[in-house]
Amino acid sequence: MPLITLPDGKQLPFDGPVTGRQIAEKIGARLAKDALGVKVNDEVQDLSRPIAVDARVSVITYKSRDGGISRDALFLLRHSAAHIMAEAIQRIIPEAQLVYGPPLEDKFYYDIRFPDSRPLRESDFAAIEDQCRAIIAEDRPFTRYEVASADGLSRLEREGNKYKVDNAKRALAAAGDAPLSFYATGTPGANWEDLCRGPHVPSTARVGVIKILSLASSFWHGDENSDRLTRVYGIAFSSQAELDEYMRQKEEASARDHRVIGGKLRLFHIDETVGQGLILWTPAGGIIRDQLQKFISEELVKQGYYQVFTPHIGRLELYKTSGHFPYYKDSQFAPIIERDALAELSAQGCSCADMMHRVEGVASKLASTINQRTGKETIAPDRIVADDKLIEGFMLKPMNCPHHIKIFDSSPHSYRDLPVRLAEFGTVYRWEQSGELNGLTRVRGFTQDDAHLFCTEDQVPQEVMGCLSLVKLVLGTLGMNNYRVRVGLRDPDGKKFAGNPAQWDKAEAACVAAARTLGVPFTEEPGEGAFYGPKIDFVVKDVIGREWQLGTVQIDYVLPVRFGLSYIGSDNKPHVPVMIHRAPFGSLERFCGVLIEHFAGAFPTWLSPEQVRVLPISEKSSDYAATVQNALRNAGVRVSADLGNDRVQGKIKAAAELKIPYLLVVGPRDAENNTVSVRIRGEEKDAGAMPLSAFVDRLKAEIADRSATLTVRP
RNA sequence: GCCACUUUAGCUCAGCGGUAGAGCGAUGCUUUCGUAAAGCAUAGGUCCAGGGUUCAAAUCCCUGAAGUGGCUCCA
Structure with missing residues (x-):
């Protein structure tokens, strides 16, 4: 005897299990006609699934009650569109193996394994869209049916698609030994089918129009050592007019793109010969950057910072102490080896790869590699360790903190001096994968509005607050409010953090309290903290909807220990200071990129290159x-x-x-x-x-x- | 790094085996003008680079570089 409670509070009793469709019919014929699915206690379900117990139910139609398009409807539509697209693709390339096809916030994709002999290309899009149109025109119902887990698994195994078998096993692991659900587009056994949890719209014609957007490669389970899949992105709407509007909006957004505006207004230049991901600031863009720096610098003086200047490189020794080298070598430029050491090594006939190994100080590993290759114990590991002493060199700095730490450490400090706040527009270099580079937002050399604060543990909350007030001031001045704040906390179960839990508790509390004062929504994300301390990140979206991290405030218990920093406390004994890393805007490059898009190039007068x-x-x-x-x-x-x-x-x-x-x-x-x-x-x-x-x-x-x-x- | 696509004048792009094109911009001349493009003319090219196929390659094939959209990564 399920009692169904509707959104307006009205209650409908039924004698037995009832489907969403029946509920909609009871409310009105028009609603039943428009219904795409139902929401049962906040879970979106098919119209045809029986509801046997008391529940809150709302009928999902394309247009939501407030006149906009319902998010739930779009979810149903796009999930169903993924099936239609997959069927269309398999009509063209029958050997394509389906993997996983979810709806996203604003589109959908299907990960598919294509045979090497027949990859999918953009030139196939038109044919796929034609097939989608045909399937939509056929208006076949999405038919759900369930199979006992063992039968379902053996069936999938017979079909020889290891990805679907894996999906089924994962579903069973999550839900116990529940039956597996399949969806046929039409009649089970006669029409196209896919293992799927659902839900879907009632029939294919309810998906009005599908457009294939793009191709990308992806990895199975997101693991780059696993199978490479092809990800096909698409978008679906109930009408062509909506699709046209979507495409128009996309075009409008791309006109706001900082790379487009940067070119038109001559704000910056990236030159192939200088190197990818290396920004050349032209006169016009230079003015914007300079004005921002001046603005920030003025505030730093007001907040008691001292400006320092440090070079772009530092000895390898420095980064061995800080832990940057060789631990993060994949994201750094290769070391610059001193010429004497280089000459000595090349005289020994040392290859580049050997040199790298020795620089990294993994001599014994190198020895075993060489010995393995030659099949003999020709090189004693300790001989190479001895050679290791030869290596001296520098690194392009990946971070400013080691230099700043050395400035702090260059004179003794009393607790009365703290906090010491050292600021620098410091340029750092990081080796980003070539496919990651993106205009101003992802580059290989960038200038941080960086500062390091050395303080006592008691001073942490107040200093974090000070950092945030600067961010708030600048974002407020620029009228930017499209950011979100993420408080990264330590991994709850992992041991991936340094320092002691009591310190962390205090620091995390300080971060959360400080974030609360910002007056914008923030999320606390366990596991997102750095291993050396909790942090507060500012994240913005670009015109294409991608998120970029801008500013960050991080509390650090590790580096002061690694560098043996200390101050003399009121007890006349040495204590280890706490360090706060903070770059309120992250990199000036990325920040300017976001700024260009924020203003669509129409800067306020004080920033305009030409006023x-x-x-x-x-x-x-x-x-x-x-x-x-x-x-x-x-x-x-x-x-x-x-x-x-x-x-x-x-x-x-x-x-x-x-x-x-x-x-x-x-x-x-x-x-x-x-x-x-x-x-x-x-x-x-x-x-x-x-x-x-x-x-x-x-x-x-x-x-x-x-x-x-x-x-x-x- | 991986997959797909792209790369032609300063910019946006057309041409897709048979002499390198347009619009905007630049320069010059005419016009001397009151609020979102006056007219005419001229200059401007390693068709991304290197190999190959062909009588002939911007165009077809191979290798590489850079860019774009994603994936993975981002201390």
Whole structure:
């Protein structure tokens, strides 16, 4: 006797098990027609599954009650679309082995193993889409049926798809010895079928339109040593119009892409000859970066930081102490070996690979490798260990902390000196895999707005708070609020952390408390902390929806110990300080990339490479244009004048494309009255004329305030 | 690093075995103009690099580089 509670609180009693479809019919014929699935106690299910016990039930339709598109409906639609796409692909390439095909936030994919002789290519997309259309037109029902686990497994094994067998075994391991569910698109046994947990829409025609988006390679179980699969991405909507709108939005987003805008506005350049992932800041982009640095530097002075400067390399010894070398060698550039050592080694006929091994100090491993290769005990490990002493060299710094630690350690400290806050716009280099590089957001050389704070354990909460207030100030000034905050805590079951649990508890509490003061949502994520301490990360999304970590505040108990740091406490005994690493914006490169997309290139005046452009209406007004330009330039404004012989319409068009905040149109009338006609970025019409001196004064004020909006108006 | 795609003038792209093209930009001339492109002309090319097939390659094949979308990674 299930009692069904509807979202409006109404309750419907039924005599026996009832399906979602029957419930919808009871409510109304129109609803039954529109229904795609049901939500039973927050779990999305097929319309045809019987509900036998009391439950809260809502019927899922494409349009949600608030008029938007229901997320649950899209989930059903895209999950079903994945099946349709897979069937379409198997019609074209019958040997394709299906692996796993889930819906995502905004699209879906299917991981598929294609035979080496017949990989899937983009040129197949049109044919797949044709087949999808045909399957949708056939309007076959999604039919669920269950098979006892043993029967299901043996059937999958007969089909010879080890991936599906694995999926089934995993499902059984998670759910006990429950039956396995299959979905046929049509009649079981007669039509296409797939092992699947569901749920699905009632029939294929309910998925209106499918578009294949892209191909990528993926790894089985996400393990790069396992089988390589082809991931086919697609998108589905109930109508072509929605798909068109989606494609239009995608195009609009890509026009905001920092790589596109960076090219148009000439903000930065990446040169193949200089190297991939290495950013060359052009004059225009250099201004933005410089303004940001100045802004941050001013705040650092207010917060009691000292600025330090350190070189781009350091001795290998330094990084052996810090643990960066050779532990993280895969993400670092290879060491720079001193010329004397290099000469000595090459005189010995040492290959590059051998050299690498010796530099890493894994001499005994090298010896065993060589001995294995020659089949003889020709090299005694300790001989190579002795050779190891020869190696001296440097590393491009992957982090600034070792240098800063050495600055801290260069003089004795009393507890009265703490906290010591050392800041540097320090450039670091990391070896990123070539496939990872991405415009400004993932690069191989970048400048961190880095600082290291050395403090007592009691000072940690207050210092973490100080770091966050800086982040909040800058993000607030720039009007950025599209970020989320992640508090990374220690791995609850792992032993992957250093320091003692009591220290961690205090530090984690300090991080959570500090995050709470930010006034934005944050998540606590166990296992996301660094092994040396908890951390707070700021994560933003780019226009394509990818997440990038910007700033980070990390508490570190390990490095002070490794470097033997100490201060003299009030008890006149030495104590180990706690270190806080913090880079509120992470890297200036990545931050500028995000900033470009945030403003779509239309920067506030204080950041704009070109703040004002003077447009004389003809060459007759060139002299007055020069007067205006000089007045602004003397006031410290970045200003140019367009003295070409274009008409003013053309000059406006050109300047508008560069997203210059203010355009000053000047003609004889202005020259006579000492005025400028102000055109404000983003406005369709001239805002009117005002005295030149008033414009200069008010613009100066806007820039000094770092105003996020354009405020000067006649 | 892996898979797919892309690479032609400063930029955006067309050409896809038979003499290298367009628009924008640049430069020059004409126009001297009051708010999102005035007109005309000129210059500009290792068709990513290197090999191969062919009478003939930007175009077809191989190798490599760089870029894009994902995967894996990100102290």
